Amino acid sequence: MKHEIQLTINGDNYTLAIDPRRTLNQVLREELNLTGTKLGCGSGDCGACTVIMEGRSVSSCLTLAVEADGKEIMTVEGLALSGEKLHPIQEAFIEKGAIQCGFCTPGMELSAYHLLSKKPHPSENEIREGLSGNLCRCTGYNKIVEAIAVSAEKMNRKPSKRKKR
Template sequence: MKHEITLKVNNDTYSLAIDPWRTLNDVLREDLNLTGTKLGCGSGDCGACTVIVDGRSISSCLTLAVEMDQKKIMTIEGLAPSGEELHPIQESFVEKGAIQCGFCTPGMELSAYNLLSQNPHPSEKEIRESLSGNLCRCTGYNKIVEAIAESADKMKPKKKKGRKK
């Protein structure tokens, strides 16, 4: 039996009737045509399908779409909402050459977003640990780690003037 659900994706609201066995990944890609979210291993190892749900990164391939009813979802299409300017994380990935074939990139950038929203000043070790659920077969990871460190610097909240210590 199909379930009537409401998905809130990148500030758009969709009403859908969905079979219970379909994953969030299926629905994002096939029903909503948001193909920036990739499907790699389908078993939670590679991270290509990473999306942000209620502020946390998850694997969309292991999430039933029906269970996402009323939840706030952000995909890679929502990272730079204007569609013109890139998000600082995306800018740094381009500048540092952290993208080669690009298949892992949406997942990598959303894992970076997840990290920086919890920890705005991560160490290199923390950056590497935050990518434990994302595989890249091209870059050797170093450029990606550099890009995330650079974007953390860019996104640093500016110090308020006249603030006494």
């Protein structure tokens, strides 16, 4: 039997009738076509599916969509400051060459966003700890860590604003 839920995703409100066994990842990707959120391991180990829910970083593969009912969610599609301008974290990832295949990138960037919203001036160790739930098979991590340090500088220079709709 379908269950009705309401989600606020990147500032937009959705009402959906879903199978209560569906994960938030399935609903984002398959029902809302928000495919920036990746599905890697499906078991909470890789961080590719990371989204921000009510200010917390969560694995959307382990979160049932019904658990997200009434909650505010941010996906990588909501990270950019406007439809055209990239978020400083995204700019820094490009500038530092922190993207190769890109599969881990949305989860990495949202973990970075979560970290920097709690710690605007993180040390290198704090950055590495903040990324500890995100795996990357390509970059060796150093460029990602550098990119997050640059992101912090950029975000401390200019106020970070979420897109208002």
